Amino acid sequence: MTGLTFNSWQAIQDEVMRRIHARVWPPGTVIPNEADLALEFGCARATVNRALRALAEMGILERRRKAGTRVALHPVSRATLDIPVIRQEITERGQSYGYQRLSCAILRPPAEIARTLWINPASDALHVSALHLSETRPFVIEDRWINLTTAPAAAAQDFETLSANEWLVVTIPYTHGSIRFTAAAATAQEAELLCTTPGAPVFVVERLTWDHERTVTLARLCYGPGYSITTGIGTPS
Amino acid sequence: MTGLTFNSWQAIQDEVMRRIHARVWPPGTVIPNEADLALEFGCARATVNRALRALAEMGILERRRKAGTRVALHPVSRATLDIPVIRQEITERGQSYGYQRLSCAILRPPAEIARTLWINPASDALHVSALHLSETRPFVIEDRWINLTTAPAAAAQDFETLSANEWLVVTIPYTHGSIRFTAAAATAQEAELLCTTPGAPVFVVERLTWDHERTVTLARLCYGPGYSITTGIGTPS
DNA sequence: GAGTGGTCTAGACCACGGT
DNA sequence: CCGTGGTCTAGACCACTCG
Incomplete structure (x- = not known):
């Protein structure tokens, strides 16, 4: 020894x-x-x-x-995912990026949305939906609610040419959040937008972000068929 | 100042x-x-x-x-995912875990599998498929190929009661790997095993692990409807 | 070549949390 | 209480890489 x-x-x-x-x-x-x-x-x-x-x-x-x-008793694989802004996600694949706003309005949110965003169900929130395109083909549907208490400046935006996704990251900082990944069946509307058939499997990402004790925004990203997320994993036992 | x-x-x-x-x-x-x-x-x-x-x-x-x-110019959300062993994933939800082996055989793998595993297409590999249950309900289908060059000891296992998932983590260490998440339509066989309908959206996780320069195993986990992965995100700009 | 981050050291004090 | 990890310091040398 x-x-x-x-x-x-x-x-x-x-x-x-x-x-x-x-x-x-x-x-x-x-x-x-x-x-x-x-x-x-x-x-x-x-x-x-x-x-x-x-x-x-x-x-x-x-x-x-x-x-x-x-x-550790229970070895877990720990993977770190990088979730970029959608424009970057597309241009990094060497494809051109397109954006098309679908709607933008200040509305009374559905009860479940209000609860998730921790806002008074009787008050309004900003709803924006948009389509992001890759090489003229639909890539992902963005359906987003913005808490106007936390981000009042959002009310002055129309998100006609700049996506809420990008506007938020450079305007309203956030401290933390949560992300959820699911597989879902495309609704009729989603299917039409994504040029697929109703019921087709779509990859859904739901993001809720917070700035300290206040919610900022709840986004639902609905990716068309064939989409996948890949990452590496470290070196467990 | x-x-x-x-x-x-x-x-x-x-x-x-x-x-x-x-x-x-x-x-x-x-x-x-x-x-x-x-x-x-x-x-x-x-x-x-x-x-x-x-x-x-x-x-x-x-x-x-x-x-x-x-x-950084392009702020990315970096999320870290903990991917536990399947048994733990179920018992952590406070539900009982069940396991059912479907098949186990040494076979000539399909060309694409052989390529992904970096093994000679003319040589054999171990194929195991199994169903993991949560409270007697099907939870996830495991379809796995094991590189017998890297893990020869696997050939002696029948994986009747112990899942390949668990046997591998305590027997064959790995240094790194990659993981892929997708949404897919359930095949007829998958639908039957998961008690759903063909074409229903399923959440698919594909994992490829390596031990230094050799591949260990390629696993496809097919989760039934309603499954989701959730995690937190840090504190970007 | 030279500036910057990457790392190591030897020592010190502190905060948490089992016993 | 008191052992253990968490952290800070002041100084040093090294490795990478840009100009």
């Missing part, structure tokens, strides 16, 4: 991964604390911390003060 | 975000280097580094040696 020294946090990360794979530290094991590992690896504690923190962010380790660091 | 001091990396992160939102540093701006910011904020450079690195991981900043740090 001469104890080779690992002086880069990447090397330490690899060594920890090796021990997990080799079942030296099976799932559930509490591994030595940072100070001991630093001693064993012949490096500073901060270096060990860097390596272990990265593994914890990947979901491979679970860390708690005083309780120590343990190998 | 007394220059208040920010001594936590979170505080620095917030301040940088504030300047981006306030258009002090509009998209595309090259912001001051770490040393200067450390001076301004009255903290160590490592602390500034921690804050900026975190923002770069979120996609808000782009950093390159010598070129410096700039505010």
Whole structure:
């Protein structure tokens, strides 16, 4: 046991991964604390911390003060999705982008929308629907409600040529939000807009964004047949 | 300009975000280097580094040696998805888990599968299909090909009671992979297994995993109607 | 070539949370 | 209480890459 020294946090990360794979530290094991590992690896504690923190962010380790660091029991694949602005999503494929506003009006939202946006059901909100095109072919339908309490400036926009999608990202910042992915059957209207048949499977993305304690907007993106999202996954156990 | 001091990396992160939102540093701006910011904020450079690195991981900043740090031009929402083992996905909802193997055989794979798995089209691979149930109701169809060169031990398994999904995660580690989400129309066979009608929209997840330079397995998960994936998104511009 | 981020160190203090 | 991870510091060297 001469104890080779690992002086880069990447090397330490690899060594920890090796021990997990080799079942030296099976799932559930509490591994030595940072100070001991630093001693064993012949490096500073901060270096060990860097390596272990990265593994914890990947979901491979679970860390708690005083309780120590343990190998996660249920390995999960953690994927990070980049969700770009729609224009970019299209132009990055080397295709031309087109935009067509369908409607824009200040309306009393349906009860469910009002509830999701946390606004008074008796007050108005801005509704915008639009079609985004890729090379003259319909790509995605955007159906959006905007909370006018949070984004009053939106009322002055007609979104005729600039999509609400892009206007919002450069105008109303948001702090957090949630995203939901589903498969749904195209309604008659959606089918017509997307040049497909009613009932055809469409990929639906629903996004709700918040600025601190206030909701900003609820968007439903309805992608035509053949659409897919791809991403890479990291390095779990 | 007394220059208040920010001594936590979170505080620095917030301040940088504030300047981006306030258009002090509009998209595309090259912001001051770490040393200067450390001076301004009255903290160590490592602390500034921690804050900026975190923002770069979120996609808000782009950093390159010598070129410096700039505010990202195209703000993207970066979402991290946790993809658990199927059993866990069901039991976490407080429902009971059921498993039913449909088939398991060593076969000559279709050309496209062989190509995706990077195996000789003339050699065999292990094919397993199974149904995962939630509370006695069909939840997802698993259709999987396993590369026997990478995972020869799989040939000895019959996957009668233990799903390939779970056997693999505890037996064959993987270093990376890719994942794809789509909406598709249920085939006749899928519809029958999922107790729905042919052509109904199903949510499809395709996963390909690698161990270093070798492919491990290609899985197609076909989720029944009503299934959705939800996650949170961070704090972009 | 030189400026910038990337990283490591040795030491210190703090905050959380099991015992 | 007191051990563990979380973080900060001041300084140093390195690696990448733009000009």
